[in-house]
Amino acid sequence: MHDYTKDDALSIRHAIQTGDLALAIQLHRVISPTVQMAHMHETDERDLREFLETPLPIFSFCSDEELRELRLCMATSICLHIRPENALLTETSLTWRHPMSHKAAAQNFFKTVAIHRTVSAWLKHGLVRTAKILNSADSPYRECEAAAREYAIQELPQLPLHGCENLNTVGCRCSVVASKINGLSQSW
Numbered sequence: 001m002h003d004y005t006k007d008d009a010l011s012i013r014h015a016i017q018t019g020d021l022a023l024a025i026q027l028h029r030v031i032s033p034t035v036q037m038a039h040m041h042e043t044d045e046r047d048l049r050e051f052l053e054t055p056l057p058i059f060s061f062c063s064d065e066e067l068r069e070l071r072l073c074m075a076t077s078i079c080l081h082i083r084p085e086n087a088l089l090t091e092t093s094l095t096w097r098h099p100m101s102h103k104a105a106a107q108n109f110f111k112t113v114a115i116h117r118t119v120s121a122w123l124k125h126g127l128v129r130t131a132k133i134l135n136s137a138d139s140p141y142r143e144c145e146a147a148a149r150e151y152a153i154q155e156l157p158q159l160p161l162h163g164c165e166n167l168n169t170v171g172c173r174c175s176v177v178a179s180k181i182n183g184l185s186q187s188w
Contacts, residue, residue: 021045028079051075107171129180136173141165
């Protein structure tokens, strides 16, 4: 956890809101100097852009205004190094009136962006022919179990799945892994 003031938070939020992602990252780096640990991802403009642009069909119950605010809260939270579910509770955020808990909304949001990023890279570079949806070991639900199989990469359903029973509590816990890699004779 890094120390930041309310003014820091509002400055980052405003920079993201106005589309000045370079300024948002500069402010982020002042608050949270470059991470020294090699295993930590350093937030960059690409992260913020994906938070602002990735399709989010799982949040189809939100109005356009709520969806813009959700995106802004999540992008701001990553710059401030605060737990994303807490970003939905700040005084600058929307009133969340949906059955999906703050924690689940944050989990579903981050999962959607991460999987979209991975699958988009696979498609862009032609790396993967097929991919598998995997369920979490502790709580696979009916729709998730039905979806847990191998797909041609172009036919892979977008995660999280609308019918997942974890959506409103902890968030969908399914994941996707590459199965058959282009240029390799065996599948993984």
